[in-house]
Amino acid sequence: MNKGNGHNSISEQMVIGVTMGDAAGIGPEVVVKALADPEVRRAAKFIVFGMNEQLCYAADRAEIDPFWGRHQHEKISREYPYKVVVADYDEYSVPPYIRGPSRVAGEASLKFCVDAIAAAKEGIVDAIVTGPISKTSWKLADSPWPGHTEMLAQKCKAPRKAMMFVSGPLKVALATIHVGLFDVRNKFTIGCVFEPIDLLNDALKDYFSLESPRIGVAALNPHAGEDGQFGDEEQRIISPAILLAQEQGINCVGPIPADTLFLRAIHGEFDAVVAMYHDQGMIPIKLLDFEHAVNVTIGLPIVRTSPAHGTAFDIAGRNLANPSSMNSAIMLAIQMAKTKRALQPAGVTANGNGRAAPAEAAEQAPEAPKPDVSSEG
Numbered sequence: 136m137n138k139g140n141g142h143n144s145i146s147e148q149m150v151i152g153v154t155m156g157d158a159a160g161i162g163p164e165v166v167v168k169a170l171a172d173p174e175v176r177r178a179a180k181f182i183v184f185g186m187n188e189q190l191c192y193a194a195d196r197a198e199i200d201p202f203w204g205r206h207q208h209e210k211i212s213r214e215y216p217y218k219v220v221v222a223d224y225d226e227y228s229v230p231p232y233i234r235g236p237s238r239v240a241g242e243a244s245l246k247f248c249v250d251a252i253a254a255a256k257e258g259i260v261d262a263i264v265t266g267p268i269s270k271t272s273w274k275l276a277d278s279p280w281p282g283h284t285e286m287l288a289q290k291c292k293a294p295r296k297a298m299m300f301v302s303g304p305l306k307v308a309l310a311t312i313h314v315g316l317f318d319v320r321n322k323f324t325i326g327c328v329f330e331p332i333d334l335l336n337d338a339l340k341d342y343f344s345l346e347s348p349r350i351g352v353a354a355l356n357p358h359a360g361e362d363g364q365f366g367d368e369e370q371r372i373i374s375p376a377i378l379l380a381q382e383q384g385i386n387c388v389g390p391i392p393a394d395t396l397f398l399r400a401i402h403g404e405f406d407a408v409v410a411m412y413h414d415q416g417m418i419p420i421k422l423l424d425f426e427h428a429v430n431v432t433i434g435l436p437i438v439r440t441s442p443a444h445g446t447a448f449d450i451a452g453r454n455l456a457n458p459s460s461m462n463s464a465i466m467l468a469i470q471m472a473k474t475k476r477a478l479q480p481a482g483v484t485a486n487g488n489g490r491a492a493p494a495e496a497a498e499q500a501p502e503a504p505k506p507d508v509s510s511e512g
Contacts, residue, residue, distance in 0.1 A: 334434045350386065
């Protein structure tokens with residue numbers, strides 16, 4: 136990969152890496168439709184990590200004239216003379232009759248992501264937006280990672296990570312993610328509540344320019360447990376995690392009953408919310424604005440967003456996919472990358488002049504000590 140010469144001249148504009156996702160899903164279609172928007176293309180330059188053939192198919196079905204240049208993926212650079220360029224992985228071919236998980240689509244989408252992460256770490260792209268992948272395809276391809284988040288954490292050497300979702304005025308981080316509801320109690324610790332509070336506080340400062348973010352922390356049980364009548368997790372786990380965060384200088388309050396917390400956040404009382412389990416956070420996010428909801432991985436040294444939907448194999452290839460979430464994910468990535476650059480210390484730039492790119496510098500810098508939150512309540 137060629138790093139180019141930093142952010143001078145043609146590279147002054149943000150360069151966003153976009154992975155195509157699973158070739159048999161709606162990824163190619165939503166990528167083409169989103170980047171066909173002139174407003175999006177004015178906002179940055181783009182490198183699409185994908186298959187030119189699939190993108191051309193998607194453009195033809197949508198009656199969109201191809202608007203991008205094409206280069207081999209082995210020669211990625213910030214200096215392409217195009218607003219949009221496809222880093223083409225033409226060694227892969229996914230037949231159009233495949234409309235479900237497959238090994239070949241899994242291998243291809245894995246490669247797109249690995250290379251996009253490497254480009255972000257080297258400063259070739261300023262952020263990455265990942266198209267929807269199939270976890271089953273990745274499993275068929277013998278992936279060592281079940282999904283994007285685990286891959287990103289390992290490749291970026293990030294010991295801590297959390298999922299944050301953005302939908303209109305609402306930002307939500309999750310304390311537990313893909314855990315069965317009845318299993319949450321067995322995996323619910325002070326640490327798993329403290330960590331998203333801490334990471335969310337940092338993300339709101341670093342990417343949204345909030346000096347002292349106001350974070351509302353949800354309760355787990357109805358009525359926040361009613362002093363232990365409906366469960367004692369608020370007393371044993373959530374409140375101690377909030378106290379730890381407050382001792383670190385984080386402006387957070389709770390536990391607050393979830394049936395009122397999200398409404399209070401939407402009305403501006405809080406800048407963001409930490410939800411205790413997956414559906415507690417995802418239901419208000421998707422009810423508020425499903426079509427524009429965006430997934431953000433926080434705790435990484437690079438910016439990563441993605442649309443908050445999956446591969447939608449059932450409508451793939453039929454020109455029915457709505458690109459709104461991909462469009463929002465791209466625009467949010469640009470905004471986050473711009474804020475990160477503006478707040479970046481002088482001398483830490485993503486260039487080829489011997490100075491560390493932001494992700495490389497983050498890996499090299501010693502991490503500030505955090506409180507011991509490993510004990511269970």
